[in-house]
Amino acid sequence: MPIKIQSDLPVKEILEKENIFVMDEHRAMHQDIRPIQILILNLMPLKEETELQLLRSLSNTPLQVDVTFMKVSSHESKNTSLSHLNKFYQTFDELKDQKFDGMIVTGAPVEKMEFEEVDYWDEMTQIMDWSQKNVTSTLFLCWGAQAALYYFYGLPKVQLDKKLFGLFWHRVKNRKIPLVRGFDDVFLAPHSRHTDVPIEKIRACEELTVLAESEEAGIFLAMAREGRQIFVMGHPEYDRVTLDTEYKRDLSKGLPIDIPKNYYENDNPDNKPDLKWRATANNLYTNWLNYYVYQSTPFDLYGTPF
Numbered sequence: 001m002p003i004k005i006q007s008d009l010p011v012k013e014i015l016e017k018e019n020i021f022v023m024d025e026h027r028a029m030h031q032d033i034r035p036i037q038i039l040i041l042n043l044m045p046l047k048e049e050t051e052l053q054l055l056r057s058l059s060n061t062p063l064q065v066d067v068t069f070m071k072v073s074s075h076e077s078k079n080t081s082l083s084h085l086n087k088f089y090q091t092f093d094e095l096k097d098q099k100f101d102g103m104i105v106t107g108a109p110v111e112k113m114e115f116e117e118v119d120y121w122d123e124m125t126q127i128m129d130w131s132q133k134n135v136t137s138t139l140f141l142c143w144g145a146q147a148a149l150y151y152f153y154g155l156p157k158v159q160l161d162k163k164l165f166g167l168f169w170h171r172v173k174n175r176k177i178p179l180v181r182g183f184d185d186v187f188l189a190p191h192s193r194h195t196d197v198p199i200e201k202i203r204a205c206e207e208l209t210v211l212a213e214s215e216e217a218g219i220f221l222a223m224a225r226e227g228r229q230i231f232v233m234g235h236p237e238y239d240r241v242t243l244d245t246e247y248k249r250d251l252s253k254g255l256p257i258d259i260p261k262n263y264y265e266n267d268n269p270d271n272k273p274d275l276k277w278r279a280t281a282n283n284l285y286t287n288w289l290n291y292y293v294y295q296s297t298p299f300d301l302y303g304t305p306f
């Protein structure tokens with residue numbers, strides 16, 4: 001929560017320079033409070049696992065967060081039961097007349113396909129268009145981020161020589177921007193993907209601001225439109241064993257896969273991996289919810305045009 005102080009207290013200026021979030025009395029008195037509405041477009045095959053990971057990430061805030069799950073109607077899910085989807089998920093058609101304070105678009109294991117080959121690409125583009133007018137801030141994860149960078153900014157994804165897999169070191173850029181407030185200068189975060197949006201292309205795109213990048217893994221975090229669009233190229237939401245499960249799954253299928261970097265103690269897959277990215281993930285989601293959703297969204301979602 002922001003620190004609320006008198007508008008003319010001298011240390012306010014110092015705190016602001018230090019990037020501590022300060023709200024003056026006037027703003028605090030005029031701020032109405034209500035639960036914030038978050039929509040999750042879950043494109044992952046193992047939807048329940050992703051629900052758990054994202055809800056855990058969103059729960060680390062004093063705000064009340066109401067979550068709605070959206071599924072695509074142009075792809076039939078094989079790995080999540082229809083009864084679960086019917087009970088807990090709604091389609092774009094059912095939701096498109098509503099507005100949301102925030103939206104998360106997950107990754108999807110479709111990165112080796114051309115975007116246009118993905119069953120739900122047309123529907124996805126409709127949802128992305130809709131988000132511009134009906135959602136205050138949208139956070140795109142992994143393939144979701146690649147898809148949005150391609151659709152909105154014409155940036156292509158490229159196939160990597162081998163899967164980028166494990167925990168990678170990143171350095172914060174543009175530290176004054178609230179999305180990376182409280183981050184350490186360098187931090188580890190998971191990546192698990194076969195494709196990439198080249199770092200030079202992202203840096204060269206004037207609409208995009210890079211917030212964290214890695215020599216080995218490229219961009220981790222970028223944003224556009226003053227945070228109304230946020231792109232996370234990795235998987236901060238992954239839990240302790242997700243990379244382990246993916247590693248052992250790929251090994252058992254005989255797929256080419258290296259031991260995930262910086263993950264197991266002594267690179268020994270028999271060792272239980274330490275969680276080394278949870279604090280960063282919590283910080284990222286809390287900053288997003290606070291600065292880009294809660295502080296930016298209108299009290300009356302339906303009263304103010306976006």
Ligand SMILES: CC(=O)SCCNC(=O)CCNC(=O)[C@H](O)C(C)(C)COP(=O)(O)OP(=O)(O)OC[C@H]1O[C@@H](n2cnc3c(N)ncnc32)[C@H](O)[C@@H]1OP(=O)(O)O
Pocket residue numbers: 043044045046075076077078079080106107108109110111117118119120141142143144192193194249
């Ligand atoms: C780059 C990123 O964003 S990473 C995020 C993705 N990460 C993950 O999905 C991790 C977990 N996934 C897995 O472990 C595996 O995908 C499994 C075990 C669920 C299934 O693997 P497989 O049996 O080899 O593949 P399967 O044929 O079931 O297809 C997997 C998924 O690919 C997607 N997919 C495949 N073809 C298409 C297509 N033409 N259009 C859209 N989606 C497709 C679907 O999501 C499909 O699962 P779903 O039907 O349940 O939605």
Ligand SMILES: N[C@@H](CCO)C(=O)O
Pocket residue numbers: 108109110111192193194246
């Ligand atoms: N993280 C994904 C990448 C595939 O797109 C997996 O390992 O299943």
